[in-house]
Amino acid sequence: MEKLISKFKGIHPGIILERELKKKGLKKGPFALSLNEYPQTLNDITKGKRGITIALSIKLDQCLGLEEGTMFLLQAYYEIQKEKDKISLSNKPDLSIIRRILFWDTDFDNINWQKQYQAVVKRVMERGNDDEKNEIIRFYGKQKINEVKNLDNAFKRTIT
Known part of the structure; x- marks a missing residue:
């Protein structure tokens, strides 16, 4: 799991979820319904518009055969990266614009x-x-x- 996590640190977990679903030949709609989730929710996650909750992470990890907590850890690392990006942007303007x-x-x-x-x-x-x-x-x-x-x-x- 550590290898997987370090490889995908900072990437939205929806991208990894999309990849895993394609690898296993699963369609998002039926897969979402099998998890008792709305298909729109899963679609928004795979498009990076929504994050993964702890409850959904547990379901995804079990259904995809991942170690428990994998998807939530990916979500946490993504949030950390987002915050780091925000902090670095807030310290100075975009210097590629300023001559x-x-x-x-x-x-x-x-x-x-x-x-x-x-x-x-x-x-x-x-x-x-x-x-x-x-x-x-x-x-x-x-x-x-x-x-x-x-x-x-x-x-x-x-x-x-």
Whole structure:
């Protein structure tokens, strides 16, 4: 089981379920009904739209001849991977969209996207293209963008 788990870590268990059903020549609808589950539920799982519960995992493991807990462990590893992806995305914007040349006077790889947000927002909003502006808005949110604009406007009023 460990070999199977490590091979499929982070993959939605529905993909593995679909593969197992094909390998055994089972159709999703009748298989779902044999488990006392709705065919739509199984279909959603195989398409990655829904997760596997503990109760369904037990049924699937028994019917497919897998070690108990296999499908649920795959679900858990998938959820862990999803959370890791979310965390890594939340630390910085999509850097494939932001041109490095915008920050010609800064070491781009050492920008602290959280602490230096005011400078980043100003720079991108002044000099960035539409894709870069949209990425910065997505990353920081409209509220934070407006906060920077309001601070900038207040500063401009004080010096004029």
